[in-house]
């Protein structure tokens with residue numbers, strides 16, 4: 001996994017132009033079976049990929065925290081939401097709450113998430129490859145393929161399946 005992660009940014013760079021074209025075409029005319037195809041590709045990829053050997057998302061980018069996330073996680077720590085915000089979060093350029101630091105404070109040395117059951121929605125959904133209307137998040141996906149080896153493989157498989 002270490003080697004895969006090392007090579008990933010370069011591989012993402014090399015496929016960027018092709019991906020941009022592919023997603024532009026997909027956005028214009030999304031196939032009817034796109035949702036079911038994404039479900040299939042996502043499940044197949046995550047049977048092969050063990051996130052516990054990776055955790056690159058938790059190490060390199062943080063999630064954004066919604067108000068509901070903050071409420072749930074601060075309750076878990078028996079903290080007041082404001083206290084949780086002041087301890088762990090900051091407001092980013094888009095006015096969202098994000099982590100003060102990466103790797104994520106809640107990531108253990110064994111790659112386990114210490115707040116797994118109450119983790120932010122964005123963490124639960126990353127890399128969003130099983131969401132409906134996948135063509136709508138192509139800009140985000142093009143960024144994610146440089147971080148997430150599973151997302152990279154899924155996009156490569158999409159290109160094979162939807163030439």
Ligand code: SF4
Nearest residue numbers: 051054055056057148
């Ligand atoms: S979601 Fe992607 S980046 Fe995150 S741990 Fe799993 S494979 Fe790695």
Ligand code: SF4
Nearest residue numbers: 058104106107113123
């Ligand atoms: S909250 Fe958990 S899943 Fe989310 S980035 Fe931190 S360690 Fe990873």
